[in-house]
Amino acid sequence: MKTSNTQMKKICLLTIMTLMCFSLSGFSQKKVITKKSVNKTVVEVLYFHGKQRCPTCIAIGDNSIDVVNKDFAKQVKAGQVKFKEIDISTPKGEEIADKYSVSWSSLYLTQWKNGKEKRYDMTRFGFENARSNTQAFRTGLKNKIIQFLK
Structure with a gap:
């Protein structure tokens, strides 16, 4: 059975269109995955500082990163705490x-849940x-992060 030039073009066009439909269906699946990840709760510890830092500012930063990395190592690895x-x-x-609206050294916690941000100063x-009371600071920060992860 011989195929004409026109029939061959139709077959090629049909094949290309079929491939495009399959590839476009992959894009919709990616969007579903992205939407699911938006529903994940993420807590960020934001430590703001200027070029010059006093000993208290340094203590806030050092203790904050220490609490995050030691007490929430599993959540950091999972991308839940940053x-x-x-x-x-x-x-x-x-x-x-x-x-x-920060103009000097500050510490904020943010909770991202369902695409919405909640802040705590x-x-x-x-x-x-x-x-001056390092243990109270570390405990308070840890408890607030736990609260925001819920």
Whole structure:
């Protein structure tokens, strides 16, 4: 059975269209995966500081990263808990600080759940405890992270 040039073009076009349909169906599956990951709760510990830091500011940063890395190592690995150090004296840091209305050293916890952000300002608590009452600071930060993970 001989096929004409026109029939051959139709077969090629039909094959290409079929392949495109299969490849496009893969895109919709990727969107479903992305939507599922949006529903995951993520807690960020945001430590804002300037170029110059006092001993208390340093204690807030050091204790915060220590709590995150030691007490939440499993959640850090899973991407559920993140520590972000933000130098507000840099252009990128200044941009993030503006979003949080931060103008000096600060400590924030953010909870991302179902695509929505919930913020908790721990700055005052940090300055009151990070250097002078380290255990209370570490316990308070840990408890708030646990609360935000729920």
